Amino acid sequence: QVQLQESGPGLVKPSQTLSLTCIVSGTSITTSYYYWSWIRKPPGKGLEWIGHIAYNGNPNYSPSLRSRTSISTDKDKNTVYLQMNSLKPEDTAVYICNANHPYLQYDYWGQGTQVTVSS
Numbered sequence: 001q002v003q004l005q006e007s008g009p010g011l012v013k014p015s016q017t018l019s020l021t022c023i024v025s026g027t028s029i030t031t032s033y034y035y036w037s038w039i040r041k042p043p044g045k046g047l048e049w050i051g052h053i054a055y056n057g058n059p060n061y062s063p064s065l066r067s068r069t070s071i072s073t074d075k076d077k078n079t080v081y082l083q084m085n086s087l088k089p090e091d092t093a094v095y096i097c098n099a100n101h102p103y104l105q106y107d108y109w110g111q112g113t114q115v116t117v118s119s
Contacts, residue, residue: 004109006022006097007113008095008113008115010113011118012087012117013087015086015087017084018083018115019081020082021079022080022082022110023079028078029073029078029079030056034101035053035100036071036099038080038096039096039097048062048093050082051065051069053071068085070083087117095112095113096109096110096113
């Protein structure tokens with residue numbers, strides 16, 4: 001059983017940078033063929049995929065967010081990070097960490113962390 005625990009600042013001012021952490025337990029983030037995603041849910045809207053980083057360290061991003069998003073990992077801490085620059089009020093959402101193994105059809109979700117962008 002994989003467990004994911006997100007954490008972040010909660011409130012961020014417009015134009016600032018958001019940094020979120022997802023601590024993974026139950027498996028190594030380098031285990032083949034896990035994909036570690038960040039997904040968000042704005043208020044009143046559906047889920048939006050932000051991007052993922054693969055078990056081998058290769059990232060992939062949503063085209064609409066690629067220019068200001070970075071996903072990275074720390075293997076020693078078994079942690080996945082999200083950094084998003086130039087935040088706007090419309091970036092307000094619950095940000096969720098997800099683990100997916102397409103071959104074993106595993107899909108795990110964190111509880112999510114609320115991020116509000118406001119001055």
